[in-house]
Amino acid sequence: MELVIDFIHSVRQLFVFVFFITGTYFLLSTTVGLIRFPNLYTRLHAGSKCLTAGGISVFMGCIVLEGISFVSLKLIVIMIFLFITNPIAIHVFASFDNNYNLIFKTFTKKDFDK
Amino acid sequence: MKKKLLTFIITLALWFVFAGRVNIEVFLLGTIICSIISFMLAEDLFKLIQLKDGTKDFPKKIYYIFMVIIAFIYDLFLSAFKVSKHAFEIKPSYSPRIVSIKTSLIGSNSIAILANFITFTQGSLAMDFDHINKQYLIHWIDVHSDDEEERKKTRIRKHHTLVAKIVN
Numbered sequence: 001m002e003l004v005i006d007f008i009h010s011v012r013q014l015f016v017f018v019f020f021i022t023g024t025y026f027l028l029s030t031t032v033g034l035i036r037f038p039n040l041y042t043r044l045h046a047g048s049k050c051l052t053a054g055g056i057s058v059f060m061g062c063i064v065l066e067g068i069s070f071v072s073l074k075l076i077v078i079m080i081f082l083f084i085t086n087p088i089a090i091h092v093f094a095s096f097d098n099n100y101n102l103i104f105k106t107f108t109k110k111d112f113d114k
Numbered sequence: 115m116k117k118k119l120l121t122f123i124i125t126l127a128l129w130f131v132f133a134g135r136v137n138i139e140v141f142l143l144g145t146i147i148c149s150i151i152s153f154m155l156a157e158d159l160f161k162l163i164q165l166k167d168g169t170k171d172f173p174k175k176i177y178y179i180f181m182v183i184i185a186f187i188y189d190l191f192l193s194a195f196k197v198s199k200h201a202f203e204i205k206p207s208y209s210p211r212i213v214s215i216k217t218s219l220i221g222s223n224s225i226a227i228l229a230n231f232i233t234f235t236q237g238s239l240a241m242d243f244d245h246i247n248k249q250y251l252i253h254w255i256d257v258h259s260d261d262e263e264e265r266k267k268t269r270i271r272k273h274h275t276l277v278a279k280i281v282n
Binding site: 025026029030032033036037039041042044045046048049050052053054056070071073074077084087088090091094095098099 | 128131132134135187190191193194195197198200201202206208210229230233234237239240241242251253255
């Protein structure tokens, strides 16, 4: 019985580590992308996808670590809020810049409207 | 009345989750606050939810909702991995492109859900929505050829079909 409990505990720890490492990678890539990408839109790509994927991975790690409790439920609610609010915020940034041309766009040759 | 009761139950459940414990004080305070919220916002809240064909075929839609969520999470991680690869490249190989895609969606909910999909998946970003011509203006981070662009547009149309089955 103890062996089974130890095995479950080890698997749980493994999942937590995998989620945390994935989350750290995505969050680090968000930061690097925001610094390295050349213009506003490409930076928004890093700010939307990598940030959300990193956030979800870290939250999932916390949920697995915490088990079934009120804290896990809170984390799930926060995760849903992140899912809804992040793309809206990114869309507002992009839409505002597209309509008002506040920041100069560095278009490449392949950028065009179809 | 049914709408107010449903709003009250959902907000009270959320209240208990955030409070982190269940006792009489939390319940009393939650009841007062949630009843005020449900009386004030129930009508507006249900105006925002526009499920296709009402709620009569809701169990059938659960399958589609599940499919949408799975597709959403899978594409999100795939797309995040691609963008993060570009971020760490020594010589970045991305080629940004701005394109527009027409849509047949009518309701504001479905347009917003599809915009969220576009922002999170396959290296695309919903820049703007033209309400007159009913088209999205999309920024893609790595489209190297016209064929690739068509392929990506086809994948967006797949999401479009899934979203159209759930909401108006």
